[in-house]
Amino acid sequence: MENTHNFYMPNTNLAGVGAIKDLPNELMPLKLNKALIVTDKNMISLGYVENVEKILKALFISYDIFDGVMHTNPTVSFVEDGLKYFPNKLNILKRDYDFLISIGGGTNHDCAKAIATVVTNGGAIEDYEGWNKVTKTMLPTICINTTGGSGAEVTMFAIIKDNTRKVKMTIGSPMMLPSISVNDPLFMITMPKELTAGTGIDVITQAIESYICTEASPITDALALKALKVAWKYLPRAYENGNDMEAREKMMFANMMAGMTLNNAGLGYVHALSHQLGGFYNGYHGNYNANLLPYVLEFNAVSVPEERIFKIAEAMDIQARSKSQCVDKIMTALKKLFSDLETPSGLKEMGVQEDDIEQLSQNALKDIIVLVNPRQGTVEDIMNIFKAAM
Numbered sequence: 001m002e003n004t005h006n007f008y009m010p011n012t013n014l015a016g017v018g019a020i021k022d023l024p025n026e027l028m029p030l031k032l033n034k035a036l037i038v039t040d041k042n043m044i045s046l047g048y049v050e051n052v053e054k055i056l057k058a059l060f061i062s063y064d065i066f067d068g069v070m071h072t073n074p075t076v077s078f079v080e081d082g083l084k085y086f087p088n089k090l091n092i093l094k095r096d097y098d099f100l101i102s103i104g105g106g107t108n109h110d111c112a113k114a115i116a117t118v119v120t121n122g123g124a125i126e127d128y129e130g131w132n133k134v135t136k137t138m139l140p141t142i143c144i145n146t147t148g149g150s151g152a153e154v155t156m157f158a159i160i161k162d163n164t165r166k167v168k169m170t171i172g173s174p175m176m177l178p179s180i181s182v183n184d185p186l187f188m189i190t191m192p193k194e195l196t197a198g199t200g201i202d203v204i205t206q207a208i209e210s211y212i213c214t215e216a217s218p219i220t221d222a223l224a225l226k227a228l229k230v231a232w233k234y235l236p237r238a239y240e241n242g243n244d245m246e247a248r249e250k251m252m253f254a255n256m257m258a259g260m261t262l263n264n265a266g267l268g269y270v271h272a273l274s275h276q277l278g279g280f281y282n283g284y285h286g287n288y289n290a291n292l293l294p295y296v297l298e299f300n301a302v303s304v305p306e307e308r309i310f311k312i313a314e315a316m317d318i319q320a321r322s323k324s325q326c327v328d329k330i331m332t333a334l335k336k337l338f339s340d341l342e343t344p345s346g347l348k349e350m351g352v353q354e355d356d357i358e359q360l361s362q363n364a365l366k367d368i369i370v371l372v373n374p375r376q377g378t379v380e381d382i383m384n385i386f387k388a389a390m
Contacts, residue, residue: 005217007264009154010143012180015256017249019184020144024055026180032099032140034062036085038112039103040069046190048146049103064097069104072285073168073278074111075161079125082115095119099140099179105199106150109143110158113176116141117158125160126169131368134173144182147191148238148251149199149286151206151259153181161279168275170368183256185248193239197341198286200235200251203227204334205289206258208297208312210265212304213372220265227257229315232337239341266372269364270296273385276363283350290338291347294331295388301327303375348390357386 014022035056043049044067056063068081088095102112114125116138121128128134143153152158157172191199210216211224231254237247273296274288301309306323313319313326316333320326344350361382364370377385 005215005219005264007219008156008174008177009260009263010178010181013154013183013256014180015183015252017185017245019182020051020055020187023142023144023180023182024059027055027059027061030099030140032061034064034097035099035101036082036097036115037063037065037101037103038069038082038115039065039067039108041067043067043104043108043146048144048187052101052103052144063101069108069111071282072105072107073161073282074107074114074159075163076125077163078111079114079118079160082111083118086115086119097139099142101142101144102153103144103146105145105147105195106152106159109145109150109152109178110160112141112143113138113152113158113178114160114171117171117173117176125158125171126162128171128173129169130171132173134171134175137175140179142180142182143178144184144187145255146187147195147199148188148248148255149202151203151255151262153178153183154256154259155263157263159275161282166279167363167366168279170275172368181256183252185245185252188248188252189242189245191242193242193342194284196239196242196251197235197343198284199255200231200238201286201290201338201341201343203231203251203254203258204235205270205293206262206267207231207254208293209268209270210258210261211312212300212308212374213266213268214374215372216265220261223257223261224265225311225315227254227261228312230254230257232316236337236340267369268296268300268373269370269377269382269385272364272367272370272373273360273382275367276360277347277350277352279363280356280360281351287343287350288347290341290343291350291389292385294334295385297334298327298331299377299381299385300373300375346390347386352386352390354387354390357383360386
């Protein structure tokens, strides 16, 4: 019986303090002419875009800047606005840009990947919702990351909000892999505490979900457990002191590892439910994850081998005598950490309405990432998870 576990990641991944200085060496052999930078106004005001502009100017690469990423949930309209820079997108000879550079966090990377995908494939981004519907490699994209979470700079997925349906679409294909990722902690020290917490919570959630999903492999297991162990130790430090460069660098590596493992093993119900909350209410993804993770883990535990539960506990420095005690202690530890990180206490506090839960649950089960969740549930099961997290 065939059982393949192919592994995908960008061709080149620059990582570590000062990694941005290695980008020119990667760009020179490519002989690129003109870039579209996809970013937001905050990245410009912080000076990060200017740092990249200097690199492009030194290499005589021309560029334009699209700073129309307006908030943390990338939308179809953001993608459409970015595509206005490509009036001749399907005509290679008349195309205005030969590559994209995204500067920022997961929102900006996902937006850039979506733009790059439509440029080469045509149509609208909604046409590619789901898995493997992209038939042509997207325009080469370089992702320069400025957050310690999401992992979007190393993944072949884009999460785009469709406001007309109030859903977040998961779009995934090996054709959507960035060419180069850059993770330099010097670009991350300005993250405010809330963003540090939320992106770090995303790392922890991704690590746990990918470790217990049905497509996990020995490769993704190693990455997931290490990402969890590192994030569990260093997230509180990064949160308390944004200038703690060791903590920032450790969280950067945890982010990369979590991104690589979710890219190849998948995620599960936490993200499926969180996506739909973001689609409905436009709240902060990391805070949704924080409130959902303990209850999704509790739901999934019956279908997760005991050894895996104990491995998660070990990565979190938790000891227990039985599987059930282990699950309880993990849930308690997660809730304490998220409380220490000052996340909202319950979905109700984040504005979630009980009247919306049935629709949210139906939408969540349509997300492709539910397919690898270790336990398959009904709409009623999903509704109960939402209610527990209220």
